[in-house]
Amino acid sequence: MDFNFFKQNNINVDLAVEAHEIVRGQTGQEIPGCRMDKETYTNATVTIVHIEEKYAEEIMGKPRGTYITIEAPAIRENNRQAHQDIVEVLGKQLATLFNLPEHANVLVVGLGNWNATPDALGPKVVGMTLVTRHMYHYAPEEIRGGMRSVSALAPGVLGITGIETAEIIKGVVDRVKPELIIAVDSLASRAVERIGTTIQLADTGISPGSGIGNKRTGINKETMGIPVIAIGVPTVVHAAVIAGETLDRLVETTKNDPNLLAISQKMNSQEFQSIVNEVLKPYTSGQLVVTPKEIDQLIQNTATIIAGGISLALHPAISIQEFANYLH
Amino acid sequence: MDFNFFKQNNINVDLAVEAHEIVRGQTGQEIPGCRMDKETYTNATVTIVHIEEKYAEEIMGKPRGTYITIEAPAIRENNRQAHQDIVEVLGKQLATLFNLPEHANVLVVGLGNWNATPDALGPKVVGMTLVTRHMYHYAPEEIRGGMRSVSALAPGVLGITGIETAEIIKGVVDRVKPELIIAVDSLASRAVERIGTTIQLADTGISPGSGIGNKRTGINKETMGIPVIAIGVPTVVHAAVIAGETLDRLVETTKNDPNLLAISQKMNSQEFQSIVNEVLKPYTSGQLVVTPKEIDQLIQNTATIIAGGISLALHPAISIQEFANYLH
C-alpha cells in the first residue's frame, strides 16, 4: 500500500517526469502509450516523455504531448559557462517543439506575481525577453530575415487582478493574433532537489490547477486556439507534500518489520490526511510553499537562462551577439 | 513673443490646469467654452475645469470633458492624518465622475513600468487595490450590497511588451466586460512643484501621446467602448521642459531692456530648439525625465492615497474598516 498523497490531495504533479516516476513506481513496468528518450550533455540531462495514447494520458494525469525535462544542477551554481551551455540546450530543445514560418508572431507570457520572489520567475523572464513586435514593421527586410515578431506579457495573478490569468491572455491573443504562445511559470515540484535545477518544456501548454498559482483554467490550444508551449521551473514544493512524503517514507521504512507494518494496515489515507491538515492549519493545502532561503539568487539565474533560451529558439538566424546592433 | 516650447516640441501638456494656465497666459482672458470651479479643503485645493465647446477643446489641446485637479502638497509629507483627508477628497471627487449601478463591474488599470521607480505608480496602485471580482459571485447578497465587482490590471509598457498598452487593455475589456475603466498613470508635468503634489482626474480617459510612456493610442471611450476615468499624478518633468523653461524665463527677463530685447527678436524658435537638442543629445525629447532623488517615498505615498481613494469611491456602502471582515 502507498499513502499516495498526491491523488488524495488532488495535488497536480506539475512535472511529467515525476508523474512518470510515480506511475512506474506503482506498477513497476513501462506505461503503454508512453515513450521515453534520454539525451546527455555536459551540464544537462534531457528526458523526453511522449504521452501518445489515451491510456497513458489518464494514468499519467497529463494530456497527450511531448514533455521535455532538462535536469541541470549547475543552474544553482554561479558558473556563467555552464549557464551558457544550458541556454543552448534549452534553445535547441525548445525549437523542436514548434514549426513556425520565418516571420511568425510569438507571444511570451510570464505567469506569476512580481512582488513575491518565489513566484516572480515569469514576470522576470518577460522583463528580459527581447521583444521585437513594436519595431518589426519598421525594420528593414534583411534584418527581419533572421528574426520573428515577439511580444511579451506578465498578466499578474488572480489574487491581485481578480481576473483569471487565462482570460487576460485570451483577450490579448485575440488582438495580437500570435501563432504561438510560450508560457513561463513557476512550478511546484514533488522533490526539493528539483527546485531551481529542472526546466520542463511541454507542447501541451498549462493545465488547470497547475503552477504555484493553481490556475483555474488551462492555458493551452483548447482555450487559446493556438499552440501553447509551457516552460516551467520548480521553485517551490507544497508544504503538504513535505508532510505527505514524510509519512510515505515512514510507511516505507516500516514495511519490512511485521510489527510496524501495523501502521500502514491500521491507518488509512484519511487518517494520514487529517494529520497533514492539522500540521498546516489554518492554511489549506496549496497555500503554503517550501522554498530555499536563497530564492532571490535562484530566480535571477533561472530567469536569465530561460530568457536566453527563448531568444535563441525564436531568432535562429541571428547570433545572440548581433541582436544588440539592431535592437533596444 | 513667447518661445512656446510645448507647441514647438509637440510635448503634450498632461495637466488641464497647466494647459489652462498657458492659454490664459497667452490670451490674457477667460477661454470661451471653458468653465472653471474651485473648492478648498484643509489639505487640498480642488480645481475643476470643464471643457465644453469645440473652440476650447482645440485651444486647450484636450478633449471636451471634466478635469479635476487636486493640489495637495501634504502628499509629499509623512503626515498620515493629512493623507487620510486627501484620500477622502479624492474618493468624493472621483465619485462625481461616474454614475454606476450598485453591482457595476469596474476595471482599474495601472499604467507604467514596475521596474523603474519613477514610472511605477500605476502598477503599485494595482497591487494595493481591493479587487473583488473573483469572489463576487460567491459573496452573499448582503455583502455585495455595498460593493462593486472590481478587477485590476498592470499591462506593462511598450518597450517591455512590444504591444500597445491600449491593445492589451482592449483585449481584457472585451472579456471582462467592465462598465467603467479607471486608469492610473504617471504624468509628466510642466512644473517641478507639481511632482507628487497634484492628482488629476479626467472623465475623458487618456489621450494619445500623454503620460511618461507617451502612449501611441488613446485609452478612452472611443477606443475602449466604455467610459474611462484617468487618474494621473505628475512624477516627472521632461528634461526638455527644464531647458525650454529656462529659455522662456530668460526671454521674459530681457523683455524690459531694449538692448536685451534683441535676443527674442534675432533668435527664432528653431534656434532655441536646436540649443535644447544640443543639451539633451544623444537622447531625443521625451526620453529624459527629471525626478526628485527621493522618488521612492513619493511613489509609495501617492500609490497608497490613490488606492484608498479608488476603494472609497467604488464601495460606498462599506466603510474602509469593514472591508477586511469580508475580503482578502
Added chain:
Amino acid sequence: MDFNFFKQNNINVDLAVEAHEIVRGQTGQEIPGCRMDKETYTNATVTIVHIEEKYAEEIMGKPRGTYITIEAPAIRENNRQAHQDIVEVLGKQLATLFNLPEHANVLVVGLGNWNATPDALGPKVVGMTLVTRHMYHYAPEEIRGGMRSVSALAPGVLGITGIETAEIIKGVVDRVKPELIIAVDSLASRAVERIGTTIQLADTGISPGSGIGNKRTGINKETMGIPVIAIGVPTVVHAAVIAGETLDRLVETTKNDPNLLAISQKMNSQEFQSIVNEVLKPYTSGQLVVTPKEIDQLIQNTATIIAGGISLALHPAISIQEFANYLH
C-alpha cells in the same frame, strides 16, 4: 516518548511562548523561575513571559529577561482600523521594555535580505522608520522635546556581505553610540498559524542561531555593550519542522493503540531524523523554509505596523499626525 524534533535538530525555538508550550507540554506543570501574564485587547492578546531564574533559563533555552508576545490574527487582514489598534498595543508594550532619557539616541536595525520577500521584513521596516538623527542637532529645542534621535540600519545577510551581521552592527554602534538598539527580524516559528500573526518583543536581544538567517553571533547586551530589544515576526516555518511535526503527530495518534504503539518503541529519534533528512535532500535543515504564497502582502502589512509601533514608542510626546510637520 516524544520525538522532540527541535532538540534533535538543534533548531532554535525563536518564540518564547512556543518554548514555554513545549516545556509545559513535557513536564505538565508550571516552570519554576518563570512567570507568565496575559493582557487582552480588542485586536490582540498579549502574553508576557518573564524568565527569572537560571533553571528556567536552561530549560527554556532562552536567556533571562522579558518576552512579550502579541498575537493579532488581524495583521493578516486588510483592516486599517485593526492595524492601527495593533500599532498602539505594540507601541505601548515596546515602551515598557526600556527606560530612556528624553534625548536618547536609538538605533533601529532591520535584519534580513531585501531581495528575498520572506526575509525582507527588517529592511522594509528600516525604510519606513522615521529617522531623526541627521537633523536632530538642527531642530529647535521645542521640537526635540518630544522626540528622540533615531537612526536605522539594514546590514544585509551573511551570504551577501560575507560579514557577520553582529560585526557590522557593532562597528556602527561604536561610532553612533546609541543607548539602545531595537533589532527587527523575521523569525522561524514552530507553527504555521503564527506566520504573520504574532509579534514577539524581547529585552534580551537576539541569540546566536535564531531568525531565518541563523545568526552565528548574538546581537545582545553582551555583544553590543548596550541594551538590545528584539522585535521578531514569524514569516516562515522551517521545512524540517513540518516534517518533524508530522511524525510527532503520527506518534501521538498511535499512542492509544497498543499495536501501533510499536512505532514509537521500535523507531528512535535517529531513524525519524534520517527520514526527515531524506525528504529534504539535498538541502540541510534550515535552508528550506515554508511560507504562504501571499507573503508579499503579509510582509508589507507587518512592516507598516512595526514601523508605526516603533515610532509611537520612541517619540511619546508627539502624535503620529504631527510628525510630518517637522520632519522628512
Added chain:
Amino acid sequence: MDFNFFKQNNINVDLAVEAHEIVRGQTGQEIPGCRMDKETYTNATVTIVHIEEKYAEEIMGKPRGTYITIEAPAIRENNRQAHQDIVEVLGKQLATLFNLPEHANVLVVGLGNWNATPDALGPKVVGMTLVTRHMYHYAPEEIRGGMRSVSALAPGVLGITGIETAEIIKGVVDRVKPELIIAVDSLASRAVERIGTTIQLADTGISPGSGIGNKRTGINKETMGIPVIAIGVPTVVHAAVIAGETLDRLVETTKNDPNLLAISQKMNSQEFQSIVNEVLKPYTSGQLVVTPKEIDQLIQNTATIIAGGISLALHPAISIQEFANYLH
C-alpha cells in the same frame, strides 16, 4: 565670459575627464601638473588622468591621484559579447590601481538607495559580488591561492539611515580590517551622453559632496585609514545642470552677434542663477535629477558589468568560469 555654472552652484564635477575638459576649455592649454594618457579597445576608450601637483589639484577641484575613465557606449546596448569585453577592460584597469598581497582582505561598498532605481547601482553590485570572506578560513589552501577574502556592504543613504555613510563604513572597517575598499557609486554627470556609458575609477576614493547622494564626508584614505578605490557610473545629470547648460549654450550662440552680445554683458551670473532657481522651485539645486526613462535596464546592465570587473580584478588566478565550482 562663461556662465561657469558649476563653480557658481558649487556642483561638484564628479568625473575627472569633465573637470579636465572644463579647465582646458577655459584656459585653452594643458594643465601643468596634470598628465593624460589614452588607450583604445574594441568596445571602450580609456582615458587616464594623473593629477600630480598641487596646482592641478586646485584648478581641477580634485585630489592628487589617478582617474581612469572608461567610455563604452555599448553598455547601453544589449550586446553580451561587448559587455564581456568591457568587463575585461574594467578588470584590467582596476587591477592597475592597487597592489595587494595574495591573501588580501578587500571590502566592496555599494553606495546608494536600493529602493530608487536611479540610485540603486551600488546596492545592486553588492548583491552580485562574489563574497568569500565568510568561507575563506574553511577553504583549502589550493583554492585560496587564487582568491582574495572579499566582503561587501550596502550601507544605505543618509535620508533612510540618519547616519553619514562614511560613519557606517568606518565602523565596519574598524572591525573587518580590510586592506582596501572598493566603493561603487552612482555619479551625477555634466553631460547626458555619459549616463550609463562611462565608468570612472579613481584611487583617491570619494570626495565630500560627490555622487547622487552628495556625501557630507569623504570616503577616502584620510577618513578610512586605508586606500579607497572609487568606481563611479553617471546615472543622472542634475536638473540644474540642464538649465545651466542651456544658458551657457545660448551665450555661446550669441557671442558672434554684437547686438546679442549684450546679454552676456548685461546679465551676470547671479541673474542667470536666479532664473535657474525659479525653474527648479521648490526644489533646491541637487534634489532634482535627470535620468533616462529606461533607467531600470541601464542599472541592471551596468551593475552586471561592474560586479564582473571587480571579481576579475580581485581573484586573478581563477577564471570566472571556475568560481562556481568552489563558491556561491
